[in-house]
Amino acid sequence: MSATATTATESPYGAFGALRWAVARDLKLALRSRAELGVQLLFYVIVVTLFPLASSPEKTLLATMGPGVLWVAALLASLLSLPRLFASDFADGTLEQIALSPYPMPALVFGKILAHWLTTGLPIVVLAPLLGLQYGLDVPALTVVTLSLLIGTPILSLLGAIGASLTLGVRGGGSLLALLILPLYVPVLIFGAGAADAVRAGLSASANLSLLGAGLLLAFVGAPFATAAGIRIALD
């Protein structure tokens, strides 16, 4: 071992440098393949639009199911994008270099998850108020559903990354990923969609949003480490 080996805080290979590398690179790659991102966003818009066509266009019914539909569509859009989170890096050998980089691997992985959320989760949050108008949601309900998506979609990316790392290199990994991760999404869905329901019932949404926030903190602390471990298993 090198005599100059230092503790994590003094190391020149800090978590911030790792984060910057991963976010900058993945955003640049996403920008070069914009069409794929557009397809995901379009998928989200279409799914949200299909529900009123399939059920009755009655105004109160639409307003009741609006937040739930926005949330379920967000889950599906997230599932659609997750297999790609690590797949190409796995196939071309970049993940090996990420695992062997002197930078802390959980920070590199977190950077990739952050870039994934910025390119797939954030557009969904931004579009939500617009799509919510289709369901005749009023301003308080629109605000809360957007806020719940803003807190909730990062949890989807963080939890989904664990599933994506565990299904790396597995044949039919996409469907396995859905089976593995959808049950974990259930609490996020319940509290996320529940926040708007509470507002429509004249109650405060703060309990639901606080629980979502707690979930986000938990996922933020745990998911990068679990994902890094999953990638190391996949590389072995």
Place this chain on the structure above:
Amino acid sequence: MLFAGLGFSVAAGKALVITGPNGTGKTTLLRILAGLTLPAGGTIRWRGEAVVPYAAGLREETLYAGHFAALKDELTAEENLRSLVSLSGAEPSDADLRAALAAAALAEKRLLPARVLSQGQRRRIGLARLALLARPLWLLDEPATALDTTGLGLLAELIARQLDSGGAVIAATHQPLDLPTDAVDRLVMG
């Protein structure tokens, strides 16, 4: 069991060239040394101390170049090189990057996306990466694949420079590398 009873050491300034038929475990051995694959048994020592996979000290001091070039088709040759080198912890200047690409005969290709580069040109980006990352230990898996004669010459030159500066190299290869014989140990597997 792929192989057992294997023992060797590599001194500073020395290269260990691993040869042997396909399927005898050359790649597996290199992956174990890098820390990517867990050995069923045995010990790996680095600077005299036993190391576990992904030990921070080992990651800071080794450079692993595997079968896959780790290139992104969407990025240009120069962007790929910068990205790979900075992932390994170095921050090369633009001039350094261009000089390394020019030495690898990629000066005119540096702004082309990697997807239009030939297999040999993609490997040359890997050579430019070696030139920019002076690490005490290089682990090279089939570094000569797809390289032409000038590419092989450049590879030999890079390895010789690494050995001269007191670094060590472990390379698995089928092709003979043109290295000074007194600096090379050989390990034949299978």
